[in-house]
Structures are given as C-alpha cells and as structure tokens.
Amino acid sequence: MKINFKFKICILIIGSLFALTNCTDPGDDSNIAKPIALGSPIINQATDVNSNGFKISWTRVYNAENYELDIALNNTFESYVTGYQGKSVTNMYEEVNGLNESTNYFCRVRAINSNETSKNSAIIQTTTLEGNGPEPTTALKDASTTFMVGMAVKAQQLTNGSKYDEILKKEFSSISAEYEMKMNIIEPTKGNYDWSKADAIVDYAVANGINVHGHALVWHESAPDWLKNYTGTNDEFEQEVKNYITAVLTRYKGKVASWDVVNEAINDTDGSLRNSVYREKMGDDFVAKCFEFAREADPDVLLFYNDYSVTTNTTKQTAIFNLIDDLQTNNTPIDGVGFQMHIQYNSPSIDQIKTAVDKAVERDLKLHFSELDVRVNPDKDITTFTSERAIAQKNKIKEVVATYNAIPAKNKYAITVWGMKDNDSWLISHHNNANEWPLLFDSNFEIKKAHTGFLQGLD
Template identity: 45%
Template structure:
C-alpha cells in the first residue's frame, strides 16, 4: 500500500471516529412512561411501558416507599430489553412503587414517574385492620352476651370495637324477672367488662314488647299501679348505671309494620298512647346526662313506619320530651334495600337534628334460601352492601354521628338462621373466627 492510500485510509478512519463521537454526544433518552399494569394478583403483577428511541435497555426498580429508599429484593435494579416486566413472589395486599429508567451505554434517562401498585388480598385472607382504628368520627359497636367475653371473642372485641351493646341481657325479662325482685347480675358484668376494656356501653332495651316478663303481661293491679311499677323499673335501672352507661334504647320496636300505628302492647293498653313519652321522661329524670334513643327495624326502607317515627320526633321536640337519637336496626339483605333508599331515609332523620345509631347491622346473603353454602358471588355482594352502608353513615353530619353497631361476631352466632328457619351467613366473621369480605367492605366504606 503506497503512501497515498495510507493517507486516504487514515482520513476515512478519522472521519468515521469523529462521526461516532458526534453521534454519542447527540443521543438523548426520553423519560419512559408506565402506561399499564396488568395481571394484578395477590403476589404478582406486570407493567408495560413506552419504548424509548435509542434505548439499549431499561432499568426496573421496585420499592415499598415512593422515595425508593426501601427497595425490594431482588428488584433493586433489574436490567431488561423488553417493554414489559413481571414481578413475582410479592406480598399480598402490599403497596409497591415501581419506576423505569432508559439506558444507552453510560447514558441514563430521567426515571419514569413512580407507579403505585397495591397487590390483591390473598385468596381466603382479608385484611385484619381493626374497624375502630379507621372509623375516626364514630364508634364501632358489637352486640355481646356474657358467656362470650373471653378467649378469642375477647381478643377480637378488644382489637376491633370501642362500644358494646347487650344483645339480650339488659332487657326487662332478664333484669326484672319477677315482681319485686331485680337481677342485674348479667348487666353488671357487661358494664364492668366495658369499663375494664375502655369501651362505651349502650343499654338495650328498657321497654320491648318481646322481652316483657310474664308477670308484667299479667299484672293484676290497676293501670295507675302498672304505670308506677314501670316508672320504678326505669328509674331503678337507669340510676343504677348513671355515669357508666353512655346511652339507652328506652323503647324498642313500638310501631307496627303494616300501618305505622303503635303496636298493641301491654304498655299501650295500660298506660295510654303517651307511654313512650313517659318512659323517656322517667329515664331523663334518673340520669340527666345519658343519651336516650328510640330504636326500630325497617326504618331504612319502610316509609310508613319511618313516618310515624318522624312524627314522634316532632312531637317530642315540640313538647320538650327528651329524645337524643334514633336507632336504625339495619337488618338488611345483600340485594336490598337500595343505597339510595337507605341514604334518603337516613337524611330524613338527621335533618331533625338528632343522633343516628345504625344499631344492629347484619346483612343476609340467603333470604330466599337459594344457596346451601356461602358462595363467592354472595360474599362479594354482601361486602358491597356493607360498603354502601358505611359510606352512607360516614357521610352524615358530624353532629348526627353516634355509632355503627354490628349485631354479632360470627355467622353461627347470628339470630338470623333461627329466625329464617334456614342457613345464612350475615356477619363479619365465619364460625372459625376468620375475617370475611363483609369486614373488608366496612373498611372500604371509609376510604
């Protein structure tokens, strides 16, 4: 090769090298964008991101915090060439942050905006977040009986709830079983339990036709003597727990289903149509500070019954009869009543300026006896209905909030199967104390 050829080759190589250097200096990398998260499961998910011109590879990083100081092994810095990536072996129900950075040799793009991804709840495992910890503006209650105040029941009560209601041991047939003899054994135990565990207790219920002792039904004295007996019972009971019980259902279920008229009970027969007002006045005289409630079922959808209760509120307010709140029992089903109807009836009460207690919540999943076991479809439907209920209650005016009480802990302890005559799974825990989707629905109603 002569000198001329050597000079030409040298010039070519010099020019080629210069072009390559200029090319490297001119290369830029755009910021990737994560545009899709797919295949989201309890322990895995997949991301898809934009392809970047000039990128030779992509660095993927996964962390549990948005600042990426808590990186997740083995995903601290993974280099890939594709425009998608799948993460596996992750924790269920965990929030992660993922980012993508384009690479060309030593050149790196600005990282993508961190994508927040929360893995699903694992099959058969629901989050165990305590209800009372997330319900910041109202108390979360549980219906209890004395024989279930220890063991796993106690552990769950302590963790989940900050209010209890006596399911049946603070009713007249238990506390005043025979004429002239009171028995506050169970009631005392429940009040002591609440105080020892930092819980409020709601008294339920002073007057209820279905828990009236036989001797009261057959009372042989005059109407005046009957009224004096009821006054003595209410004042004796309420004053016994003065300053210890936060609230009482003074009268329970006094309105008929069919026509909205007062139920034809022994109290109506012996004391007259104003017996409810008298009971509230006696309770107030016994404890000036306790909150007094009227409690009934179907109020969240039965317009006739609710109309009677609204009239009762108006009458009480006009005549300065003490009434602090109304209890909606909330024995409902997965398929009704509608969210709109519950919200409408709720507002009709809160517009009166009184407290509202969702007092006995359970959600039937088998009202028509068409399933023999709790199906996944019904479990999700129950969860959705609970979410609706909590959303409605959480949205009412702060001055109307009191508590949302669940009527029992485990499905097998519910009153509903016995009342219906067939199986149902209406509560938040199954018979093995496993948390159900209904519990998750409560949490989601507060989001």
C-alpha cells in the same frame, strides 16, 4: 235431466258462503285478526360470573325480532354501562365483558319488533368477583375516627383470654347486650332484680375502656310475664315501669352512655302504635312517659328510639318520624334514633338508606345504625356461601358504612354489628336457617370480605 243430489248440496253450500261474504260490511274490520301484544322476556340469573364479566340470558318472546338489553350500576338505571343502554341483541343471551371486579350490576331486557316494544323484564342484580388475596386486618375501631364501632354481646362471651375477648378488644369500641339487659332478664319477677348478666357486661366494658349502649328499657317482647298479666290499676302499672327504668339507669349512671328507651313501638302495616301492654295500660303517650322517666333518672345519658325496617318500609318510616316530631314538639327528651339495619345483600338501595338518614339529620338527632347484619340467603336459594354472595355482602356493607360516614359528625353515634361470627347470629337461632352468613367473621373467627367492606366504607 236429473241433477245428482250431492251436486245440489255443494251448490247450496257455495251459495251460502257467497251470500255471507257479500253481507259483511266492507268497512267493518272486527273480524280481522289483530296482532298479539309482545310479552316481556323473563330474565335469568347471570351465569359464568367472573371478575370482569358474566353471561346473561332470557326467554324467547313470540313475534320478537330482537331484544334490547340495559345494564347499569344502579337499580334506577341512571348510570349505564358503556354500550349497554338499550343495546340491540338478536340472540336470547349476551356475554358481557370488560366490567370492573367486585361491582354490582343491574340488568333488564325487553322484546322488540317493527311495530312494538314490550315492557321491561324484571331487574336482576349480579356482582362480579374479585381475586382471592388475603383480606386486610386493620381493626375497625382504628379505621373509624368519627364514630364508634359496636358489637352485640352475651355475658358468657366475655371471658378474658377467649377468642371473643381478643377480637372484641382489638376491633370494637362499643358493645350492646344482645338480650341480657332487657326487663324479662333483669326483673323476671315483681320487685326481684337479677343484675348478674348486665353487671358482667357493663363491668367488662368499664374495665376495658369500651362504651356501653344499653338495649333496651321498654320492648313489648321483653316484658316479663308478671307485667304482661298485671292485675293492678293502670296508674300502678305505670309506676312499676317508672320504678324499673329508674332502678336500671340509677345503677348504671356514668357507666352506660346511652339507652334504647323504647324499642319497636310502631306497627309494620299501617304505622299505628303497636297495641302492646304498655300502650294498653299507659295510653298512647307511653313512649313520651318512658323518655321522661329515663331523663329524670339520668340527666346525662343519651336517649334513643329504636326500630327496624326504617329504610325500606316508608309507611313505618313516616310514622316513626312523626312520633319523633311529636316528642320534640312537646319538649320530650330524645337525643337519637336507632335504625336496626337487619338488611339483605340486595336491599335496601343507597337511595333508600339516604332518604331515612336525611330525615334523622334534619331533626338534629344522633343516628345509630344499631343492629347491623346482612343476610345473603334471604330466599334460601343457596346452600353454601358463594364468592358472589360474599362480594355482594361486602359491597352492601360498604354502601351502608359510606352513607353513614358521610353525615355530619354531630349526628354520628355508632354502627353496631349484631354479633361477632356467622354461626352466633340470631338469624340462625330464631329462623331455623343454618344456611345464612350475615356477619363480619366466619364461624372460625376468620375475617370475611364483609369486614373489608366495612373498612372500605370508611375510606
């Protein structure tokens, strides 16, 4: 009997499969498919935000049976909203109600099944809204009884009877020149001093009983061209710096109560000394030399070191306080430290601010929050100033002021806001971003919620 050729082929294939199956080690599970690990949900920005709640949503995760949602009052999740510590949610959203108005909330979510829990999603911050009643009009300087409230000014703003003049006299007890008391303005060419703008600012303050904080004697970005390109010896360069510091402090002795002697001498990346013309010509101890020159010129003026990112950049923070430690160890005259406080509506955290503040207090320094503004559009994700961002800005300023207000009185100096109204801010002119609203007054000189936050921080 002849066997069909196709039938033979089928028999061979079946036999081969049977042999392969029987040759596999029954104890070897390497060929068994393993379950895919649960991914983390991607959490979205909250929607439908109102005064007592919002809607939060996230992406679906493959193989998730449900989700666990955390909502807290801080980004370290140490204080949970009642009912929202690992709340089980079967949908991919949650409508959260019963919250407090004008409050920051922090949310995260993770996926769950019977075998596994995923990692947490990213954390998002949401601020509930508040009513639209009028903002309180209490003057900042009247509400602040233990430290001065300052503002950065330009000489042209100080015309008697102007809106700037009216608000400045009502609200502020101290002023700093935004840029007109720096070396490239005062000594633009070697030996030729232009005192006009600085005199206008100081004379205005003296006439109106307002404190002046001098800003700033030595800053790498305000060194005039003649000094940047100096062709004399290093000793001659150092003498030029001493001559300048002496001339300025002598002129304003008894009129300017304090000075930022050196501004921004530390690198952001590794905490090293910035390789400025001052360091190149005067050596690594140029900071100490400048403080000594200032003290010789005015034995009574308060001397500050000033820098930015002190609360958020821990490498830089450590380097700044190491620099201050060296100055104090060597009996170099330094009275205080300035934190510039160019911050954002969602950063730094209270804990970050407190950590930096404590380091200043531990060293018995006066502390100046010297250049406060609060960006509400750092990611350029909004084109109008929303109520949510206005409240978040208010709450951040409240945190900043409350943290400062809690330090011992002997360590307080001033909080200086870096400009009066939003459209005057350096953030707009220097960063080409018209969609930013970082100050306490809007472009029409109207009080913002940020101003209310400052008042609330003083309570």
